Amino acid sequence: TLIANTMNIASGTDSISTTGTLTVAPSTPSRPIFDGGSDTGQATSLQLNQTAINAFSAGLLVLGASGDTGTLTMGALNINDALQLIANGGGAKVVVSGAFSSTYGGALPGLEILGSGATTLLGADITTAGTAVVIDDSVQVNTGTLTITTGGDDVTITGGANGIFSAKGASISLVVAAGIGNVVLGSLRGFGNGGTGSLLTNLTVDGATISLPTASAFNGLVLLGTITPCSNITLGETLATGNAVGIIMTATD
Numbered sequence: 001t002l003i004a005n006t007m008n009i010a011s012g013t014d015s016i017s018t019t020g021t022l023t024v025a026p027s028t029p030s031r032p033i034f035d036g037g038s039d040t041g042q043a044t045s046l047q048l049n050q051t052a053i054n055a056f057s058a059g060l061l062v063l064g065a066s067g068d069t070g071t072l073t074m075g076a077l078n079i080n081d082a083l084q085l086i087a088n089g090g091g092a093k094v095v096v097s098g099a100f101s102s103t104y105g106g107a108l109p110g111l112e113i114l115g116s117g118a119t120t121l122l123g124a125d126i127t128t129a130g131t132a133v134v135i136d137d138s139v140q141v142n143t144g145t146l147t148i149t150t151g152g153d154d155v156t157i158t159g160g161a162n163g164i165f166s167a168k169g170a171s172i173s174l175v176v177a178a179g180i181g182n183v184v185l186g187s188l189r190g191f192g193n194g195g196t197g198s199l200l201t202n203l204t205v206d207g208a209t210i211s212l213p214t215a216s217a218f219n220g221l222v223l224l225g226t227i228t229p230c231s232n233i234t235l236g237e238t239l240a241t242g243n244a245v246g247i248i249m250t251a252t253d
Helices: 050-055
Strands: 021-025 033-035 046-048 060-063 072-074 077-079 083-087 094-096 100-102 111-115 120-122 126-128 133-136 139-141 145-149 155-157 164-166 173-177 182-185 203-206 209-212 222-224 232-235 247-249
Touching: 046 050, 050 077, 072 083, 182 203
Parallel strands: 021 060, 033 046, 033 072, 060 083, 072 094, 077 100, 083 111, 094 120, 100 126, 111 133, 120 139, 126 145, 133 155, 139 164, 145 173, 155 182, 173 203, 182 209, 203 222, 209 232, 222 247
Antiparallel strands: none
């Protein structure tokens, strides 16, 4: 475990290693964390750029600690380890501002986000190489068409306290491509306007099974299992769309 408000990590790739869990967090729970990309230049944050992340090699790399209340921002990041982001204290947020790519191939999720319930802001694509993506939080999607791709593993987004929604007034769509993985979207709260945002325009989901267990609404079209037909589609409550076609579902059972 590495705990400090400021770190200057300039060692070589995989030079800080463990086969277990490596936790990196600020000593002040409210201090913001910036990881990936280049230095932010903000002296009041814990900065871990791509070079610093490359220095870590772990069975699981954890950024942040339970109860942290600062904003955790992830810029563009390529990583070989399973990654867990924690910002689950009151008022904390996770911001994905750059594309995330993982080549990790183990049994853990390639990316797991443990948020405060309100809210993770997704502004760039998420791609893993056959490992799961788990977001235990409300989610606001902030870019035109955002794609989550797992190469055949599961995608789970709980929806937290506010559900899954788009930035206010924006025309934004979400694509979830899980291949033979299972997809569960909105187990705690479904798609809506989040109270302060807007409905997503379109939703496209592919997976072995697809579940939208809570009430959801969209401004556009919902496509479920239309690229690779899935074995089961479960709609737990109402699903409303603003498109004349509405919903297209393709399942083998």
